[in-house]
Structures are given as structure tokens and as C-alpha cells.
Amino acid sequence: MRHEVLRTTFEMFADEPRQIISLETSMEVPIIDLTHLSNDERDAEVSPLVAKYSGCPFDLKKGPLIRAVILRLTPEENVVVLSMHHIITDGWSMSVLVRELTALYAASVKGSLRHFQSCRSNTQITRYGSGSGCRARCWRSNSTTGANN
Secondary structure, three states, rough: OOHHHEEEEEEEEOOOEEEEOOOOOOOOOOOOOOOOOOHHHHHHHHHHHHHHHHHOOOOOOOOOEEEEEEEEEOOOOEEEEEEHHHHOOOOHHHHHHHHHHHHHHHHHOOOOOHHHHHOOOOOOOOOOOOOOOEEEEEEEEEOOOOOOO
16 A cells, blocks of 8 residues: 555554554455345345444554455446544545545556556655544445446
């Protein structure tokens, strides 16, 4: 993950919390295939799955403090559930992340993802969020057009 805040964990040192930024980290993004279900069954499954994956607590020491899952509804329609701990995000940084994920998705659809794999920005997200609990964002995307619903 290229942004420092997405590679950050927190540990206690001498009774004080300390930020630890790893050089590298990875995140698994499971894909849950719901294409075999009827429309009604699929619709009934989405909300509980979104609640399950966005409501899990984070381990500040272990990380990552971001998690995602893709719910495949049809071959052309997916739901992406993205959750981040409030300690690493705010409205500004969430908009940056969503903008970058949208650009990555569009590049992937166009077959030009190689540009992103070789591009590393000097810009780092260093702002930290306020508020309580985990924030979750869910959006639907049409994988053939790249449009967000």
C-alpha cells in the first residue's frame, strides 16, 4: 500500500501510544460469489454481509487498519465494502482513497493498470480522522462500463 497511513499500526511504549509505519504491508480482498443465488436471495444476503465485514473490530497493533471485501452479484455487478478504522481516516483522506480506487478500477477495465504499478507518489496521506467507530463505504460498480452507482 503506497500511503503511509494504510501501513500504520499503533503500539504502546512507556504507557504512550506510538505510531508504527511499516515499509510494506498487504491486504487480502476476498471475493464472495453470490451469482448462484436468485435476485431475492442475493438481495437478502447483501445487507448482512456488509454489516458483517464493516462491523468487525480492528487490531491496532496488528493491522492493517483497512479492510475490503467484494460481493459479486452478477458477472457485471459487484458491491465493494471498504472499512477503515477512524484513527487513520477522515473525510478528506477517504475522498482521496475513493478517487484513487476509482482511477485504478477504470485503468483495470481499460487494460492500462501497468501505469499504476510503476507509479509511486511522493504525496502521503498524513491526516488522521476523528469520530468514533469504524467508517464503511459501500458502492456498486458496473464492471463493463466503470460507472459507479
